[in-house]
Every structure is written in C-alpha cells, then in structure tokens.
Amino acid sequence: MLDILNAIPATWDLPEPAAKFVAKHSADEISTWERLREGVANQAAKNGWTKAETGRRIGMAESSFSQWLSGTLLGVLDNQNAQARRWLDAIEESAAVEAAMPEGPHFLRTLAAREIHSTLLLAQTMTGFVTITLAAGRGKTTACREYQRVKPHVHMVTLNPKVKTVHGVMSLLSRKLGVRVFNPADLVDMVGERLSSSGDRALLIIDEAQHADPESVNQLRYFSDNYRVGLALVGNEEVRKRMTQAAQQTSSRDQILSRIDKNLKRDPGREADVRTFIDAWDIHDASCVKLLLGIGLKGGALRQIDRTVKMACLATQKPASELERKHIEAAWNNREVEEV
Numbered sequence: 001m002l003d004i005l006n007a008i009p010a011t012w013d014l015p016e017p018a019a020k021f022v023a024k025h026s027a028d029e030i031s032t033w034e035r036l037r038e039g040v041a042n043q044a045a046k047n048g049w050t051k052a053e054t055g056r057r058i059g060m061a062e063s064s065f066s067q068w069l070s071g072t073l074l075g076v077l078d079n080q081n082a083q084a085r086r087w088l089d090a091i092e093e094s095a096a097v098e099a100a101m102p103e104g105p106h107f108l109r110t111l112a113a114r115e116i117h118s119t120l121l122l123a124q125t126m127t128g129f130v131t132i133t134l135a136a137g138r139g140k141t142t143a144c145r146e147y148q149r150v151k152p153h154v155h156m157v158t159l160n161p162k163v164k165t166v167h168g169v170m171s172l173l174s175r176k177l178g179v180r181v182f183n184p185a186d187l188v189d190m191v192g193e194r195l196s197s198s199g200d201r202a203l204l205i206i207d208e209a210q211h212a213d214p215e216s217v218n219q220l221r222y223f224s225d226n227y228r229v230g231l232a233l234v235g236n237e238e239v240r241k242r243m244t245q246a247a248q249q250t251s252s253r254d255q256i257l258s259r260i261d262k263n264l265k266r267d268p269g270r271e272a273d274v275r276t277f278i279d280a281w282d283i284h285d286a287s288c289v290k291l292l293l294g295i296g297l298k299g300g301a302l303r304q305i306d307r308t309v310k311m312a313c314l315a316t317q318k319p320a321s322e323l324e325r326k327h328i329e330a331a332w333n334n335r336e337v338e339e340v
Helices: 019-024 027-047 053-058 062-072 077-100 111-126 140-150 167-176 186-198 214-226 238-248 270-280 285-295 301-316 325-335
Strands: 129-132 154-158 203-209 230-234 260-264
Touching: 027 053, 027 062, 053 062, 053 077, 053 203, 062 077, 062 285, 111 129, 111 140, 111 186, 111 203, 111 260, 129 203, 129 238, 140 154, 140 203, 140 230, 154 167, 167 214, 203 214, 214 230, 214 238, 230 238, 238 325, 270 285, 270 301, 285 301, 285 325, 301 325
Parallel strands: 129 230, 129 260, 154 203, 203 230
Antiparallel strands: none
C-alpha cells in the first residue's frame, strides 16, 4: 500500500485536525489516519474524483467521510481507518493484477474488420444509413473505434439498457457533442446542426444499437434524412428487429427499410480471422491452436479467446507464447462457460 500512499501529491485541501480530534484519539491512530488520508487524497486526485464520489467508493456515509477527512471525527476512528485501508489495499491489488495482465493484440485488419470499415465508409461517403449486425465477439466495436481514429468527422456513442429512449439517446448525444440546450424542442435540431457542422460527410456510429427502442431508431434516422449525416447502427441481430418495429410505427414500412443502404450480417471468413487472432497472440503450438480455434468458433469468437488466454497467462505467469494446452484448458474450464 506504500506505493499508493506516496504515488502523487494530493491536490485536495487537507486541513489540520481539530483540537478535539487530537485529544480524542491516540497518537498511533492519528498517525495512521494521516497516512491513510493522504493516500485517499492522492488516489482521488489521480482519478479526478470529487470528495463525495470518493466517499461513496470507499463506502463511508457522506457525513462520516467529511468528518474523517477534515479531522473532526469524534467517533471510533479505527472503523473509518479500516475502511480506508481496505479500499486502498483493494486498489493496490487491482493495480497489481492489471500490471500483470498481458496486453492482447491491437487492432487487426481481419476480414470482418475490412467489411466493417467498407460499410462505414459507404455510409459516410453517401451520407447513408447502414446496419452492422455481425455475431458477438467479431470485433465490431474495435473496428468502429479504429475507423473513428483514422477518419475525420466521425462521432461514436455507445448505448446501454438505461439509454434506449429518445430522451436518453438525445441526452447522450448532446453530452458527446457538447450541446447544452435545455429546451427539448430545440435539442434535436441543435444536435443535428452540430453533427453536420463538424465537417462534410460526417458519420454517426451508434454502438450497442439493439438497446434503442423503435422511437429512438426513427429519431436517429431523422439526422440521416435531414442533416446529411451518415448513420451506422451497430449491434446484434436485435437491431434488425428494432428497425422492423420502427417501420411498423410509420405510415409506410418502406419509409425506413428502403433507406438502409447496407446491412452487414454475413460473417466473412470467421475461421481465418480466428486463426489470425491466435497468431497475433504469438501462439503457434499446434495443440494450443486447435483448442483455441474450437473456442473461437463458439459464440463470442475472438472475445472468448482473448479472455481465456489472459486468464491462462495470469494463472501461470507465463507469456502467451509459452502456454501449453493444459494451461489454456484449465483457464477455459475455470471460466465455466461451456464445453469445448
């Protein structure tokens, strides 16, 4: 824990403890408190956390954390010290695991990634509307992020189960684009104008788009229709169901479905991509490759391999290139996902 305590200088104002605080607690308790308080402040400053957020992360009530931090707590100091110590220890443990975690392959130009980039380029060039619904674990998100990195005027947001309504989606977009409008009637047009003003042929990528409800799909289509912004809905096969449901809510089914320039759902070269991914991990032992190939052809594809290899490396403290079949088998079985 000493590494955390001495990591960086605290940026919080740490006042001198109150006289009653010093009189109430022993010198050892106060010495421990001083070290822990500095460690907490350092960790919060490093991550940009507010005091309220830090207290919640530690698990202290807001009032208790405020008193503990300011040196005014007259209750049992050991209790709060113990909470802070456990929290700092947990952070150090997590940091140690993260440091030992092998880094997986960076972006690979797999056949799937090429198809995804080609589809995104189509949407951006034509300011059109595409859907990408390849199977889970085929690197859709990674490929989209790489496209955003190398292409200008590309915006990407990720939905989740709590962000699926028009209000939620528009709020997410406004934060992403830095639009501050409090009138809902103006928000849509302000977002559309910000998207179109970012440059000629802008592209909006909506990842995990299966979470969007039909009304949200209609709203997103509005940007493509009215602001000449390319739109890509990326997710699982539920995206197509949302499109159909959205179409059923309009006067004409063709109003939405006919606007889709391309739906990338055919999975190109899955086995070849799995082999490319295994090779990128620097794993060449024939028995290991055969096992990982079987894992990669299951649901989850490349993600399954990535998780399994990382767990095997952590368990054995070996680089991926030195793993044996038994190590990968043990990691897979420990995950208790399914049989190979």
